[in-house]
Amino acid sequence: MLERIEEKLMILADAAKYDVSCSSSGSKRKNTGGIGDASASGICHTYTEDGRCVSLLKILLTNHCIYDCAFCVSRKSNDVKRAAFTVEEVVDLTMNFYRRNYIEGLFLSSGIFKNADFTMERLLRIVKKLRLEQRYNGYIHLKTIPGASEELIQEAGLYVDRMSINLEMPTEAGLKLVAPEKSHDAVRKPLQFINQKIQGFQNEKKLIKHTPNFVPAGQSTQMVIGATPENDWEIMSVADEFYKKYQLKRVYYSGYIPVNNANETLPQIGSRPPLIRENRLYQTDWLLRFYNFSLNEILNPAFTQLDLDIDPKLSWALRNLHLFPIDINTADYQTIIRVPGIGRGSAMKIVSARKYGKLREYQLKKMGIAYNRAKHFITCADTIAPLGFKYAPQIKNTILQMGSSKYKAEMAENQLKLF
Numbered sequence: 001m002l003e004r005i006e007e008k009l010m011i012l013a014d015a016a017k018y019d020v021s022c023s024s025s026g027s028k029r030k031n032t033g034g035i036g037d038a039s040a041s042g043i044c045h046t047y048t049e050d051g052r053c054v055s056l057l058k059i060l061l062t063n064h065c066i067y068d069c070a071f072c073v074s075r076k077s078n079d080v081k082r083a084a085f086t087v088e089e090v091v092d093l094t095m096n097f098y099r100r101n102y103i104e105g106l107f108l109s110s111g112i113f114k115n116a117d118f119t120m121e122r123l124l125r126i127v128k129k130l131r132l133e134q135r136y137n138g139y140i141h142l143k144t145i146p147g148a149s150e151e152l153i154q155e156a157g158l159y160v161d162r163m164s165i166n167l168e169m170p171t172e173a174g175l176k177l178v179a180p181e182k183s184h185d186a187v188r189k190p191l192q193f194i195n196q197k198i199q200g201f202q203n204e205k206k207l208i209k210h211t212p213n214f215v216p217a218g219q220s221t222q223m224v225i226g227a228t229p230e231n232d233w234e235i236m237s238v239a240d241e242f243y244k245k246y247q248l249k250r251v252y253y254s255g256y257i258p259v260n261n262a263n264e265t266l267p268q269i270g271s272r273p274p275l276i277r278e279n280r281l282y283q284t285d286w287l288l289r290f291y292n293f294s295l296n297e298i299l300n301p302a303f304t305q306l307d308l309d310i311d312p313k314l315s316w317a318l319r320n321l322h323l324f325p326i327d328i329n330t331a332d333y334q335t336i337i338r339v340p341g342i343g344r345g346s347a348m349k350i351v352s353a354r355k356y357g358k359l360r361e362y363q364l365k366k367m368g369i370a371y372n373r374a375k376h377f378i379t380c381a382d383t384i385a386p387l388g389f390k391y392a393p394q395i396k397n398t399i400l401q402m403g404s405s406k407y408k409a410e411m412a413e414n415q416l417k418l419f
């Protein structure tokens with residue numbers, strides 16, 4: 001019996017590793033006398049050998065699937081060992097792992113057996129059992145099954161912290177290339193439905209205190225990067241639209257890991273996942289959400305591909321040298337956070353500290369900014385003369401050649417070195 005569960009776990013945890021959208025931030029679920037607390041502990045993360053985040057008990061209910069998406073290891077034509085947990089097995093595993101402190105939450109996804117509702121109904125039974133029978137208050141992230149009925153999705157939303165539904169390829173045209181049976185519409189509709197429900201429940205809660213939580217940690221989606229020919233501008237345009245339209249908490253960008261050679265349009269086994277590109281997309285995403293950049297400033301029809309050797313903020317600054325240097329002693333916060341090498345925390349320190357006098361170079365260095373990068377774009381109280389760099393390529397070369405630069409060219413070829 002135990003061996004059978006162990007084998008299922010090996011198969012279904014392995015199949016789940018391709019899904020990177022497993023972060024756990026933002027839940028407000030409180031412990032009401034049961035076990036676990038999603039908001040207090042969050043989720044511990046670990047990493048697979050290819051650098052991906054593996055979160056807690058991250059499993060598929062099954063890797064059987066009626067679809068044949070070419071990029072997916074669980075597609076029906078792939079010759080892999082299949083397995084499926086029962087509802088009770090997932091509940092028992094979660095509770096046992098939780099009690100042993102192995103995990104702090106559940107990330108549950110699934111292939112589609114029989115049809116969307118049949119699968120979704122089982123996922124719903126799992127989360128219901130965990131919450132109502134086991135009184136489990138830990139974090140639950142549930143992948144919604146595209147095409148499942150709204151009634152099932154709505155009910156599941158009452159028991160989970162986060163829901164997500166994967167967009168897969170960034171554009172409809174890209175999706176049709178590798179998964180002709182699927183459509184973006186089947187993702188947009190549930191995202192819109194869940195968003196409306198979240199808003200509805202939140203509004204109701206303002207009037208009726210005991211309104212239950214509905215997907216308190218919000219919803220997210222994932223795009224596969226590098227499998228189909230979309231450029232970075234197209235990818236980020238979709239992400240930007242989804243953040244605005246469906247108020248997503250996160251969009252995840254997952255560099256495609258080749259899983260088969262059957263489809264010639266996909267990168268073949270042996271080719272490297274585009275991890276640097278994936279990282280640049282995450283940095284762009286961050287700039288849009290927390291640095292008040294508009295997408296058009298970073299990517300646009302004339303600049304469709306992010307630089308791989310430098311980050312998007314530095315790239316933007318080098319394309320807009322006419323806006324620099326800025327005076328660190330007079331510029332407002334929103335201008336300061338746009339300087340390469342200065343993050344939101346250091347910008348806040350700068351704005352607070354200058355109430356007590358004009359800031360000098362040594363003080364800026366102490367505030368933790370990346371001064372060697374920032375110095376090309378700022379002046380402070382003891383700046384004697386501009387650095388003399390007039391051209392973006394010169395500044396870029398100087399930054400790239402700095403001994404400790406994280407942008408060193410050799411690193412840009414593949415994954416950043418860990419040590």
Ligand code: SF4
Nearest residue numbers: 065067069072075111
């Ligand atoms: S529907 Fe999902 S699980 Fe099934 S083959 Fe497509 S991507 Fe894989």
